[in-house]
Amino acid sequence: MNQEIEAGSVGIVQFSDYVFEDELPLDCGRSLKNVVIRYETYGTLAEDAGNAILVEHALTGDAHLAGKYSENDKKTGWWDEMVGPGKPIDTSRFFVVCSNIIGGCSGSTGPRSIDPDTGKRYNMKFPVITIADMVRAQERLMQHLGISQWHCVIGGSMGGMLALQWGVSYPEKVNAIAAIATTARVSPQGISFNWISREAIMNDPNWEKGEYEEQPSRGLATARMLAHVTYLSDESMNNKFGRGLQASDNFDFAFKKDFRIESYLEHQGTKFVERFDANSYLYITRAIDYFGLSDATDGNLAEALKPVHCPFLIVSFSSDWLFPSYQSQELVKALLKNANDVTYCNIQSSYGHDAFLLEMDSLGSLLSSYLSNLPENGADNE
Amino acid sequence: MNKKQEISNIQLQRSDLIIIRKMIPENSRVLDLGCGSGRLLYALKQSKHVKVLGVEREQSKILECAARGIPVIQTSLDGGLADFPDQTFDYVILSRTIQSVMRPDILLQEMLRVGKRGIVSYMNFGHINARIQLVFGNFPVNRNLPLPWYDTPTIRPGTIDDFKKLCHKLGIRIIQEIPLTNEGDFLPRLTCFSSNLFASNSIMVISKENEVIQ
Structure with missing residues (x-):
């Protein structure tokens, strides 16, 4: 077997911001002015720009896909294990792009951005956006980067929805699509969790109809705790926490956090409030609810695709x-x-939805094989 | 035999797969049910520009297919082929797998719904060696049928004759039969009558249409 290049990190990275000159039209009929897209790139774009891969982040992800911002940065990008020289998404071969979706709160234009018409934050005056709107914004970035076709668009969870939407919105601009742990139409169960999450936020008195100065932290933390449960599985929770108690060997016979799982969820909720904006959460979950590729074709998904x-x-x-x-x-x-041409794998895992960030061996092997066998851009994908 | 074929044959190893590879015309569309790690499909894709698709149940084999660049769908054949549209393949291959599914009869019909022709590689429990073992009172375990009854994926053992009777019952025509002996030699002189006794394995091309090869 050949000596493989040792998988490494992309190292210290920087983000960039791209500001649109023209307004961005939206599905709701309105449009957005002065849109900013935050993005990061890794690797080198080939002369023919045929090696560009777009990676889509999930609901609460951001443009920081891999690497660190400084030597002392404790945290790497959200898919660092997957992206780098010699890693499954190999930056010594591919030019990898990741951008924060519009509606987000990590650099791209979202509800907490300043509305150029009023000089104030949009908050709930921000238009309701869709997955297709997010993709439309990314297509502007694509033009800006001088890329005419993505070699592959890869995404997990909501990122998978964006990847699928890319195919439908711009079929000629996508050479291949990798859709992971996702769906072509969000089910009533999925919509329910989003609804309850938004109810938790909007019923927090600190939400103030979206005009808060300080986050409605109780509501947002509750929303996150609920969502977090949907990312796990009965088995993974059993394995990790069981019925273990947090502090003592006995029940407190009160309503504080007795169980380890309760403390864990509380911790997840609190941490989340520090990094994610409540209004963004409302808008993005709504965009997810609206995602149903076959809605326009009477439920016929093949027709839509x-x-x-x-x-x-x-x-x-x-x-x-x-x-x-x-x-x-x-x-x-x-x-x-x-x-x-389809390859489908149902990876055996106990991690639940979160598996797409955890099952690095099997998913990494699949992705790396898939990418290395893809036809070149522009080849006839009959 | 040119070098490319030689390489593909070495990779295939199994005699039935080498014969199946020869049978498939260039540029055809082939679905391989229970494709394993995708060796046959890889050989077909490389040497004959066949448009291939595999179906496999095991994750580890799916990963091997992906490593070979073979498109593959992970699913169990016991669930049928409901996800596959009608008449989209020229050949649907089922090599040494038909005896491992719950309902071989349904699968045979499904094969000919999604494809024009089926190629079934069938392990023969009617082989003379197997019969002798049965006469002495035991389920056959030999070089061709190496696993004991309690640990074999072959949950539907049968003879070539049984297979032919099933095809007849289902209105399926066997348009070509290639019986193989122990050593994997081609047995052109064996007739249908002797294959049930002397072939360890038989490759049968099936179709619903009224056509005969040769």
Whole structure:
């Protein structure tokens, strides 16, 4: 076997901001002025720009995909294990781009940005955006970077929805799509969790109809705790926490945090409030609810995907109950009907939805194989 | 045999797969059910520009297919082929897998729904060696059928004759049969009658249409 290059880090990275000159039209009929997109890139763009890969982040992710901002930075980017020289998404071969979605709160224009018309924060005057709007904004960035076709668009969870939407919105600009732990139409169960999350935020008195100065931290933490449970699985929670108690060997016979799982969720909620904005959470979850590729085709997913001729990699995880495997299988079925080239793997995992960030061995092997066997851009993907 | 074929044959190893590789015309569309690590499909793709797709149950094998660049769908054949549209393949291959599914009869019909022709590689429990073992009172375990009854994926053992009867019942025509002996030699002189006794394995091309090869 050949000596493989030792997998390394992309090292110290910087983000960039791209400001749109023209307004961005939105699905709701309104448009956004002065849109800013925050993005990071890794690796070198080939002369023919044929080696560009777009990675899409999930609900609460950001543009910081890999590497660190400084030597002393304790945290690496959110998919650092997957992206770097010699890693599955190999930056010695590919030019990798990740951008923060519009509606987000990590550098790109979102509800807490300043409305140029009023000089104040948009807050709830921010237009309701969709996954397709997010992709439309990314397509502007693509032009700005001088890329005419993505070699592959890769995304997990909501990022997978963006990857699929890329195919439908700009079929000629995508050479391949890798959609991981995702769905082509968010189910009523998924919508329910988002609804309850938003109710928690909007019923927090500190939310103040979105005009808060300080975050509605109780509501936002509750929303996160609920969502976090949907990212785990019964088995993974059992394995990690069991019925273990946090402080003493006995119940407190009170309503504070007795169980370790309770402390864990509380910790997750508190941490989240420090890094994520409540209004952004409302807007992005709404965009997720509205995502149903087959809505416009009377539920016929194959019809909706008809313009997309590129090959697909579809990955689900056996214990994911937020976007269960059957939803990926629906997607596979539609793609088979359309005679797309499809590879589908339902990775055995106990980690639930979060597996897409944890099952690095199997997912990494799949992605790396898939990327190394893809046809070059512009090849006939019959 | 050119060098490319030689390489593919070495990679294939199994005699039935080498024969199946030869049978498939260039540029056809092939679905391999229970494709394992994708060796046959890889050989077909490389040497004959076949548009390939595999179906496999095991994750580790899916990863091997992906490493070879073979598109593959992870699913169990016991669930049928409901996800596959009608008549989208020229050949649907089922090599040494038909005896491992719950309902071989349903799967055979499904194969001919999604494809024009099926190629079934069938392990023969009617082989003389197997019969002798049965006469002495035991389930056959030999070089061709190496696993004991309690630990074999072959949950539907049968003879070539049983297979033919099933096809007849289902209105499926066997348009070509290639019986193989122990050593994997091609047995052109064996007739259908002797294959049930002397072939360890038989490759049968099936179709619903009224056509005969040769």
